[in-house]
């Protein structure tokens with residue numbers, strides 16, 4: 001594990017929004033103003049990066065008998081001035097390439113000479129999946145169900161544990177970058193565990209996304225990070241297998257806003273409005289009994305819908321009988337399947353209820369949409 005500076009996270013409440021303040025803790029444990037501290041070299045993955053410089057490193061040399069490539073790039077911008085270590089992770093699901101591009105752009109525009117703190121980017125974690133267009137690892141496992149991992153188990157476990165111990169454990173905060181899975185798209189959204197005040201404060205400053213509250217599945221990177229005391233959020237936007245600038249740009253803007261919030265960059269962060277927080281969301285699925293069919297939505301991603309509104313149909317190609325899909329509540333389409341053939345039970349529309357209509361944010365019983373739905377992270 002690389003050595004790192006120790007940063008104290010302290011919470012304060014300003015105007016009803018929980019914010020995080022960072023104070024540098026010196027070797028003797030005394031608190032000093034960060035502007036009084038000189039920046040030290042940053043050590044990670046066996047490398048040392050000098051203040052005010054960037055480095056491209058390689059993490060996880062292959063140990064496979066067939067020389068299967070498990071390594072991944074690791075990009076570091078070590079600021080000239082002290083500050084927190086923010087980590088960006090992309091490509092945990094190899095086909096979710098919008099996140100890989102968000103990571104690339106965010107790193108490319110970071111100037112280490114003016115940066116306060118350190119930006120660590122693992123942009124392409126499932127390297128093989130990225131090349132082959134697959135969500136999964138070479139052992140067919142979903143890497144985002146194996147964190148924090150075990151070094152002596154499956155390939156997914158091995159990669160997860162190395163990433164977690166070498167990179168994630170060095171982070172003061174984490175943003176994990178994803179898209180919707182399979183043939184679906186997500187409205188740009190932050191997924192966050194509202195019970196983690198520091199994570200939620202990061203989410204509130206992501207600028208241009210909605211916030212969807214939930215802990216995330218067991219074994220997901222962000223859930224494991226939060227359990228280890230590292231504030232973590234996920235940005236989910238668009239669909240897999242293609243670059244979508246309209247979903248990439250809000251991601252980059254959100255990362256910049258969070259870096260401003262963490263005082264890594266100059267400038268004011270942008271706060272997401274209260275009514276863009278979704279604490280209640282469920283998937284509408286193909287009803288049982290119609291045998292699936294051909295799905296055609298009639299409302300776009302982001303549409304506001306009313307309870308019982310007609311929003312699409314599933315047509316049986318054998319009987320030509322059409323089954324209408326109606327919204328089950330007043331809400332907003334925050335995720336949706338593309339027009340495609342669908343089987344019984346296939347998830348069609350993710351309908352969320354935002355703002356005060358969904359109840360208080362910090363209630364344990366608030367619907368954890370990402371907990372019970374494997375389509376989510």
Ligand SMILES: [Zn+2]
Pocket residue numbers: 092093096178179180377
């Ligand atoms: Zn994903």
